[in-house]
Structure formats: C-alpha cells, structure tokens
Amino acid sequence: MVNSQISVAGMETSPTIGKPPISPPATSPESPLPVVAMTFTQAAAYCSGCHATNATNAAAKEKLVGTENITTWVNNKDAIVSAVDSDLMPPSPLSEPSKASFLKFARDPRQ
Numbered sequence: 001m002v003n004s005q006i007s008v009a010g011m012e013t014s015p016t017i018g019k020p021p022i023s024p025p026a027t028s029p030e031s032p033l034p035v036v037a038m039t040f041t042q043a044a045a046y047c048s049g050c051h052a053t054n055a056t057n058a059a060a061k062e063k064l065v066g067t068e069n070i071t072t073w074v075n076n077k078d079a080i081v082s083a084v085d086s087d088l089m090p091p092s093p094l095s096e097p098s099k100a101s102f103l104k105f106a107r108d109p110r111q
C-alpha cells in the first residue's frame with residue numbers, strides 16, 4: 001500500500017498536460033508528409049482502361065472487372081491492394097507517392 005501511494009503521488013507530480021511534445025528521434029531526417037488518400041475517381045482512372053466493365057481487355061477482365069463501381073473495390077480489396085503494393089498493377093507501376101496515396105484509398109475504399 002505504501003508503494004501504491006508513492007506511485008499515485010508521483011503521477012500527480014508528473015502531469016502530461018502542458019508538457020512540450022516529444023521531439024522526433026535525431027536520426028529522423030525530416031518528418032514525412034502525411035499520405036492523402038486518392039479519391040475513388042482518381043484511383044479508378046489507373047485501372048478502368050483495362051478493368052472497367054466496358055473495357056476491351058479480355059485477359060484483364062478475366063481477373064478483375066467493374067472498377068467503375070466502388071463495390072468492386074470493396075469486394076476485391078485484398079487482391080487490388082496486393083497487386084498494386086507488389087507493383088504488378090498497373091502494368092506501368094505507380095510512382096512511390098502515387099502508390100502510397102492509391103493504397104490508402106484501396107485499403108479503405110469509399111466513394
């Protein structure tokens with residue numbers, strides 16, 4: 001009981017409110033920019049040329065079809081994330097910033 005009283009008293013003398021924010025580690029060169037998710041329209045533009053319902057790429061549509069519909073993204077979320085994360089898709093892989101922004105959308109697809 002003595003120890004718990006000391007610990008409570010210690011907490012009271014170390015308030016977290018009003019403390020300065022913790023600095024990033026010295027090894028961090030600069031804080032990365034926060035990744036902003038693409039919109040559905042932006043993400044679909046990378047895929048719909050081959051995977052939209054009205055596209056003419058039979059081989060592509062055999063694997064994934066209907067990228068103009070948000071439900072396709074929800075129902076195929078894992079396959080889409082995996083294909084883009086591994087640079088399999090799109091056939092000309094996205095730049096790193098675009099890929100991060102695409103994946104942020106694809107992991108939580110909403111219109």
Ligand code: HEC
Pocket residue numbers: 046047048049050051057059060061063064079080083084089090091
């Ligand atoms: C230029 C045409 C083209 C574009 C653009 C394209 N794809 Fe594909 N995609 C294909 C073709 C062809 C296949 C089937 C052959 C293969 O699996 O490589 C395919 C296969 C896939 C598959 C199945 C992969 C597997 O493991 O079998 C997924 C998932 C996929 N595409 C997602 C996407 C997404 C998401 C985008 C947009 C970021 C995209 N594709 C853009 C042509 C395309």
